[in-house]
Amino acid sequence: MYVVRKALYNEYYKYRVHLKALDAASKYLRFGYPISDEMIDRLCNGIEANPKMHKLFCIENNDLEFIGVGHIALEGGMELAFSVLNKYQGSGMGNSLMKRCIQWCRTHDILKGHMVCLSHNKAIRHLCTKNGIHIHSVDGETMGDIVLDSPTIITFFNEATDKNIGMFDYMTKRTRLTW
Numbered sequence: 001m002y003v004v005r006k007a008l009y010n011e012y013y014k015y016r017v018h019l020k021a022l023d024a025a026s027k028y029l030r031f032g033y034p035i036s037d038e039m040i041d042r043l044c045n046g047i048e049a050n051p052k053m054h055k056l057f058c059i060e061n062n063d064l065e066f067i068g069v070g071h072i073a074l075e076g077g078m079e080l081a082f083s084v085l086n087k088y089q090g091s092g093m094g095n096s097l098m099k100r101c102i103q104w105c106r107t108h109d110i111l112k113g114h115m116v117c118l119s120h121n122k123a124i125r126h127l128c129t130k131n132g133i134h135i136h137s138v139d140g141e142t143m144g145d146i147v148l149d150s151p152t153i154i155t156f157f158n159e160a161t162d163k164n165i166g167m168f169d170y171m172t173k174r175t176r177l178t179w
Contacts (some may be wrong), residue, residue: 002093004070004100005166007056015056016044018066023086029121030083050075057100059084059093064173070097078105078113080146082124094123098131100162106151107159115144 007014019027019040027035047054053075059068068084080101084093105111115133117124119142128135133144 002059002068002096003166003169004057004059004068004096004162005170006104006163007058007066007069009051011058012044012048012051012054012056014058014064014066015047015069015071016040018058018069018085019044019083021085022083026083026086026089029118029124030081032116032118047071055101055104057097057104059097060170060173062173062176064170064177068093068097070101072101072105072110074110078110078146080113080115080144082127089123094127095130098127102131102146102148103155103159103162105146106148106155109151111148111150113146115146117142117144 019030020037022030024034047056053073055072055074057070057072058066061067067088069082071081071083073079073081080098082094082097082101084091084097105113115124115128119125119137121142125135125142127133128142128144132148133146135142135144137143
């Protein structure tokens with residue numbers, strides 16, 4: 001299990017750095033097509049211009065660089081997307097990110113949405129199934145229909161706990177870097 005925290009708006013630029021650091025195969029799995037750094041810049045410019053419609057959840061290394069990111073896009077409905085640097089793939093980061101994003105959506109009463117990925121992306125298909133996201137294929141893409149349960153008091157308690165743990169982890173790493 002990894003510490004996942006909600007990125008601060010003034011850190012959204014790190015998402016651009018993270019996406020550009022993905023290897024070509026990971027970029028292809030994340031976006032579903034080959035993507036250039038210029039296209040990533042355009043995407044991130046839109047996210048940074050309208051941060052309230054985009055929530056980023058991150059796992060950081062000790063230098064506060066994003067090594068895994070869960071992106072919740074709220075424009076036109078909720079859509080989830082995930083990326084983990086190649087070096088860390090297969091370690092459970094994607095699952096931790098997905099769980100945290102789903103938890104945030106539930107506590108904010110955003111209970112329906114979707115995901116899109118390539119049909120041959122076995123890792124994300126597995127994560128979807130593991131986290132209760134119904135998947136089906138449409139024209140070579142796998143669609144994940146997200147229908148979440150209403151939040152309970154436990155959901156709110158877990159959200160508050162995870163938020164505080166995430167900020168404590170961030171402040172600890174930031175303090176260490178400052179010293």
